[in-house]
Amino acid sequence: MSKPSQFSLLTQRRFGPFFWTQFFGAFNDNLFKTALLVALTFDTANWTDADPALMNNLVAGLFILPFVLFSATAGQIADKFDKGSMARFVKLLEIGIMAVAAVGWLTHTLWILIAAVVGMGLHSTLFGPVKYAYLPQQLKPEELVGGNGVIEMGTFVGILLGEVVGTLLVGYKPWGIELVVGGTILCALLGLAASWRIPASPAPVPDLKVSLNPFVESVRNLKFSSKNRTVFLSMLGNSWFWFYGALVLSQFPLYAKDYLHGDHSVIMLLLTVFSLGIGAGSLLCEQLSGHKVEIGLVPFGAIGLSVFGIDLYFASVAYTNTATVGAMTLVTLPGVWRIMMDLVLIGVFGGLFIVPLFALIQTRCDPQHVSRTIAGMNILNAIFMVAAAGVAIALLGQGFTIPELFLITALLNACVAVYIFSLVPEFLIRFMAWMLIHTGYRVRTIDADRIPDEGPAVLVCNHVSYVDALVIGAASPRPIRFVMDHRIFKTPFLGWLFRAAKAIPIAPAKDDPFLMERAFVDIAEALHEGELVCIFPEGKLTHTGEINEFRGGISKIVERSKVPVIPMALSGLWGSVFTRDPSNIFERSFARGIRSKLALAVGVPVAPESASPEYLQQQVLALRGDWK
Incomplete structure (x- = not known):
C-alpha cells in the first residue's frame, strides 16, 4: 500500500x-x-x-x-x-x-x-x-x-x-x-x-x-x-x-x-x-x-x-x-x-x-x-x-x-x-547508498519497519554482491555496524571509509585468531551500547547465486549478547557487475538494463535462544524465494 x-x-x-x-x-x-x-x-x-x-x-x-x-x-x-x-x-x-x-x-x-x-x-x-x-x-x-x-x-x-x-x-x-x-x-x-x-x-x-x-x-x-x-x-x-x-x-x-x-x-x-x-x-x-x-x-x-x-x-x-x-x-x-x-x-x-x-x-x-x-x-x-x-x-x-x-x-x-x-562520514556513506539505489537500481523494501528504531539487534543476510552493505544501510533508519573480511577492510582508500563507518574487521581463526576474537568482543560492545550489527553468516560472496551454508559465528554472538536476530534477504542482485557471476560482465550488464530491480525483505525478529545458523538460513532462504 x-x-x-x-x-x-x-x-x-x-x-x-x-x-x-x-x-x-x-x-x-x-x-x-x-x-x-x-x-x-x-x-x-x-x-x-x-x-x-x-x-x-x-x-x-x-x-x-x-x-x-x-x-x-x-x-x-x-x-x-x-x-x-x-x-x-x-x-x-x-x-x-x-x-x-x-x-x-x-x-x-x-x-x-x-x-x-x-x-x-x-x-x-x-x-x-x-x-x-x-x-x-x-x-x-x-x-x-x-x-x-x-x-x-x-x-x-x-x-x-x-x-x-x-x-x-x-x-x-x-x-x-x-x-x-x-x-x-x-x-x-x-x-x-x-x-x-x-x-x-x-x-x-x-x-x-x-x-x-x-x-x-x-x-x-x-x-x-x-x-x-x-x-x-x-x-x-x-x-x-x-x-x-x-x-x-x-x-x-x-x-x-x-x-x-x-x-x-x-x-x-x-x-x-x-x-x-x-x-x-x-x-x-x-x-x-x-x-x-x-x-x-x-x-x-x-x-x-x-x-x-x-x-x-x-x-x-x-x-x-x-x-x-x-x-x-x-x-x-x-x-x-x-x-x-x-x-x-x-x-x-x-x-x-x-x-x-x-x-x-x-x-x-x-x-x-x-x-x-x-x-x-x-x-x-x-x-x-x-x-x-x-x-x-x-x-x-x-x-x-x-x-x-x-x-x-x-x-x-x-x-x-x-x-x-x-x-561525520555517515553523511557520505548514506549519500553513496542513496545514489546507488536511486541511479543504479530500483529497490523494493519489504517489511523494512521490522528493523528497530532503537535498541540492539543483529541483522543477518545472504551475501550476494560487493554493494550489499550499501543497500541494507540505505534501508535502515539508523547506522549499522557491518562485520567484514579483514582483507576488504584494509583496501586502500576504502579502508578509511570502512573505519569511519565503524565497520568491524574479522578474520578466520586459521589466518588470525586474535583478530577473530577481537571482532567478537567489538560486536558484543556494540550490542551492549544499543547499536545494530549486521553480519553475513556465509562468510563469503556466493559464486553461484545460491545461499552458502551459514557458519557458527552467529551462535557465538547471541551466546554473549542476548539480543534479537533479524533475518534479511537480498533478491535481484545476482548477475550484476558487483557480483561474482562468472558470465561475461558486459553481456550481463546490458541484459539487466539501467536501473534493474532488486528487493530487500526483512523477516520477523528471532529470539536469541532460537537463532541457530540452520534456522536462520531457512528463514533467509524463505524470504529470498526463487529470485536470486
Whole structure:
C-alpha cells in the first residue's frame, strides 16, 4: 500500500493547528518588519533623520538579538512546559506586541516600533524550540521528514507572503499605516485561534529549574550539545545554511537594482523564486528519502548549493541589460531565465540540505533535551547570520562585486561541506547508498519497519554482491555496524571509509585468531551500547547465486549478547557487475538494463535462544524465494 501524502497531516489535529500557528507567526513577523523597512526607506523624512541604510541594518540586527540572548532560556522553558500551552502563550504575547506596535504606527513614534521589532524577535525566539521539539512528540518516525518538509515550506511561504503583503499594504495611500495595523493584529488573532486546537504535548522535564542567567545557560547548552558529535556538527551544518542564505538574500536589493537594473518588483521576484525553491526542496525530501530520515540527501543538497551558486556568478556576469526594468519585462530579457533557475535550484537544494538535518537533530539528540538542543541551534544560527553580514560588509568594502560574493559563498560552501562530511562520514556513506539505489537500481523494501528504531539487534543476510552493505544501510533508519573480511577492510582508500563507518574487521581463526576474537568482543560492545550489527553468516560472496551454508559465528554472538536476530534477504542482485557471476560482465550488464530491480525483505525478529545458523538460513532462504 502507498503511504499517505505528507499534506494529509494538515487535516489532522496533531499537526494542522500547529502548522497554521507557526505559519501565521512567520507571516506576521515579516509583514511587520517589511512594512517598517519600506516605510523607513521610501518615507524616511516622516519617521527619522537617520540614514535609511543604517536603520535597515539596525532593524535586522535588533530582530536577531533576542535569538542570541534568550534562545537558551527559551529552550529550557519549552522543555519544562506543555508545548500547546507554550504556543498559546507566545500567540498572546504576539497580540500584545502588535497592540504596542499599533500605537507606534498611529502616532509615528519610531522608538515604539523599534521596541516592537525586539518584541517580535523575542516572540520568534520563544517559539523556535517549541516548533521543532513538538514534531517528534506528535509524529511517527516515518512522518518526521514529511512533517518537517511541510513546516519548512510553510515557514518560507509565510515569510514570502509576509514580505509581499507588508510591501503592498504600507504603500497603499492614504490608508497604508492603518492597513498594516489591522493586518498585523488580525494575523496575530488568527494565530491564537489556531493555537487553541493544538493538542496536549507533555513536557519532557517538568521539574527542570530554569536558569535566570541566559549567558551561562547558553554556554552550558552548547557544551551539552557538543557531547553528541553527530548532532552538534549537524547543528553547525544547519547554521552554515543560514549563513549561506543570509549572505545571498541580503544582497538581493542591490543585486536587483545595480546588476539587473530592476525596480522594487524585481526584488520581490528574486525573493519569490528563491522561497518557492526552498519550499519545493523541503517537500521533495519526503519522496526522495523514502519516508525516513535520510541524511544521504545532505551531501546532495550541499553539492547543489555550490554548483548553482557558482553558475549564478557566471549567469550574472553574462547579463548585459542596462535599462531600468520591472519584473514583467525582466523575465523576457536574454539570460534572465538562467539566473531565475539558479535561484530556484539553490532554494531546492537548500531544502534538501536543511530538512534532513532538522530531522536528524530531532531524532538523535537526548529526548529530554530536544527543545534546549534546538535553542542552542538558534543561538548558532543567529551568530552565523551576524557573521554573514560581517563577511559581506568586509568583502564589499574590499571592492568585491555582488556576483563575486555569490561565487565566494558557493566555494566556501564546498569547503565547509567537505570538512563536515570528513568529520561525520555517515553523511557520505548514506549519500553513496542513496545514489546507488536511486541511479543504479530500483529497490523494493519489504517489511523494512521490522528493523528497530532503537535498541540492539543483529541483522543477518545472504551475501550476494560487493554493494550489499550499501543497500541494507540505505534501508535502515539508523547506522549499522557491518562485520567484514579483514582483507576488504584494509583496501586502500576504502579502508578509511570502512573505519569511519565503524565497520568491524574479522578474520578466520586459521589466518588470525586474535583478530577473530577481537571482532567478537567489538560486536558484543556494540550490542551492549544499543547499536545494530549486521553480519553475513556465509562468510563469503556466493559464486553461484545460491545461499552458502551459514557458519557458527552467529551462535557465538547471541551466546554473549542476548539480543534479537533479524533475518534479511537480498533478491535481484545476482548477475550484476558487483557480483561474482562468472558470465561475461558486459553481456550481463546490458541484459539487466539501467536501473534493474532488486528487493530487500526483512523477516520477523528471532529470539536469541532460537537463532541457530540452520534456522536462520531457512528463514533467509524463505524470504529470498526463487529470485536470486
